[in-house]
Amino acid sequence: MAHKADLSIDYLGVKCENPFFLSSSPVGSCYDMVKKAYEAGWGGVFFKTVGIFIADECSPRFDNNAKEATPWIGFKNMEQISDKPLEDNLQAMYRLKRDYPDKIMVASIMGSNDEEWTELAKLVTQTGADLIECNFSCPQMTSHAMGSDVGQSPDLVRQYSKAVSSATDLPVIAKMTPNLGNMEEPAIAAIEGGAAGISAINTIKSITNIDLEFKTAMPVVNGKSSISGYSGAAAKPIGLRFIAQMKQHPLLKNVQMSGIGGIETWRDALEYILVGSHNVQVTTAVMQYGYRIVSDMISGLSYYMEEEGFDKVEDMVGLALPNIIPAEELQRNFKIIVDIDHDLCIGCGRCYISCFDAAHQAINWDFENRRPTVNDECVGCHLCLNVCPVLNCITPGKILWKEDWKITPDEINFKTRYE
């Protein structure tokens, strides 16, 4: 698995050996952890957020969401910014940059007023860090002058971005909260305030599970709990959407993005790159599996680039953006009827149930032979493909035109296949 292409990419003027970063979180909160991560192959780290405020954490502080037998579909955490003394964190950042000069150190900071932001910016600049990220987005701070309460206010984001960028020569990145409807507004405000880049998304405010005994959210902290940040695989679709939407905004299209949310594999990372990210940040998957997951990210992305003939990661940034269009612009005058392979079919009838109960009653069921057949009611929604448990048993088949249409079927690109 030693396969390795040139994955280097220039990010805000800093040359990074690859686009794989740890996000600002428990996974990068001291010297020994980051050292191990660097040695495993991570290109850089957004060090655990430092502040004048020192966090006092609750116990327990995590929960995870499962579907059937798959745990960790989503993950909830109640941690805030660093609980270590500021001086220790500054020391760790300094030593890491000194010992690993080729790895990228991003200092993540969080203040509660202009003075704190300014002071923190100056302090972390002295550590030799390459970049500064402003954490405007932690949703579980015990102070409302910090975290996602700030990130939801474009005015505060603009103001603090300005305070930080005035206090340092380093490029500044603003980390966005997804706990709002429109991320473009605070992102534009950050750029107006002097930020050079945007990171998104921080965690989503959530209640993962309600405990039936104590009748509170999980985890139960002496009989009580709080709403707090949700992350992991389930967050990926939300993160991808925010990045794509920002990159499609005329005022943000040239701003470099750092993609965060549910990244576990090289494919997840590549998806963020294709919607316009220059790099990706990971925490939840590292909490679950460890730093070692980066080796398959490096190898998998290398193989993909080789297969597709890409020389540089940069060349793939944003390639999906022109193809993600408003719903009103989608072509709607054809339908793709499905084919069902009766040899592969195991006769479970799940497609029949879903089609009848949730779609268009377009599948007939042969009780004797236990086989489904598609009737004339099929609208081409492909719900059946989504529920079929057998790979490649139900596949897109004949194209039917809703009305007289000029182009030939060859010109239609479609894909609803599930691996």
Next chain:
Amino acid sequence: MDRGEQRLSKVTAKNQLQGKEIKKDYLDEAVHGYNTRTAMEEAARCVLCYDAPCSKGCPADTKPADFIRSIRFRNFKGAAATIREANALGGCCAKVCPYDRLCEEACSRTGIDRPIQIGKLQAFAVDMERKFNMKILEAKKADKEKVACIGSGPASLSCASKLAREGYQVTIFEALDKPGGVLTYGIIPSRLPQDVVDFDIEKVKELGVEFVFNKKVGQDITLTELKEQGFKAFFIGTGLWKSREIDIPGINLKGVRNAIGFLKEARSGKGETKVEGNVIVIGGGDVAMDCAATAKLLGAERVTIVYRRTIEEAPADIAEIEYVQSLGISIITKFAPQEILGDDGKVAGLIARGTDDFSELKLKADTIVFAIGQEAEDMKKIAPIELNENGTIACDIAKGFTNIEGIFAAGDIVNGGKTVVEAVAQGKSVAESIMNYLSKKEGVN
């Protein structure tokens, strides 16, 4: 459907549930492979251990923990690369390894329910290698010494692959007309399909290894002649090709076969060979199981295995024993053959005596196959090397030095007959010895 068929179909259904659908054709693989979805499901069962015991359980260091993790994180090509880099016969090992005694026995998941099906995941990754037409191994420029590998079985292929990658000019000399040794001639295709063998060998050829067929070293060509041709080191990986025999009345009757000859003929016949009547197989190893399954799948009416110890003591893989039983083959334990009955010069039956010295068994037979172990052919014909009492080559298993300078050996011919994966492991480590030897020699010159 008569009762017997009904019962068999129940067995089949049960085995299907365990992912072991029974195929009824000699050339069909007995075990269904994974597709991307089912491979992911199995990989998702892996608990992704720290300091993974499965990886420690593989003699050839094929790193199951690494390739399973790659599959789980959707890096199928990376998984294939991990396997190919560590194990030149990754495809074959995926099919014939005794997993239940190696990596799968070590699997931590066993503490929850049952081990990860590592062999099937390995086969899936090798399928991906083939599907994507990957070229994982690269050979350095072949400007180093010439090395001759004698025999083209697992040990030789593994050794040759390693040497060729490091820039040695390797030629494999094979006595038969096809490469693979035991892989091609000694294992039933339902366990090891020929295309899997051919693919692994193709990967060795791609490294520039030359193959010379129908040349038995020591008979068709001598070591001295090879030295004259410029070969500087010799690797003996001939395996064990002489069937062990027992001297009982009737042993020379027509219809008494040895396991190797029987399997080789069936394999060469590509499924066309006919076996008829009642077949008795003597033995309790994988080879005996393969002979019995071969006989059944090629048309024998009734197949019976007679073994002198108990099932628990049988060296055969438990999966193989279950497989032959699922084919309707009975295994009679604790009986040793005493006499072969003849009729007009042909086999008519077998008399076996219980190891309790009391029980007696008389079975009708048209063919009796002896699968009671293989022995070394006369290795002195190759060179005057030191041998063990049983005819195997006397040398250190890991290093492979024989008593003659420049001659190395590994695999069954040294260890007396173990698994494919052990031969691969030894071939690989002896390649290191050969490289050390040649580089030191070069220094002296």
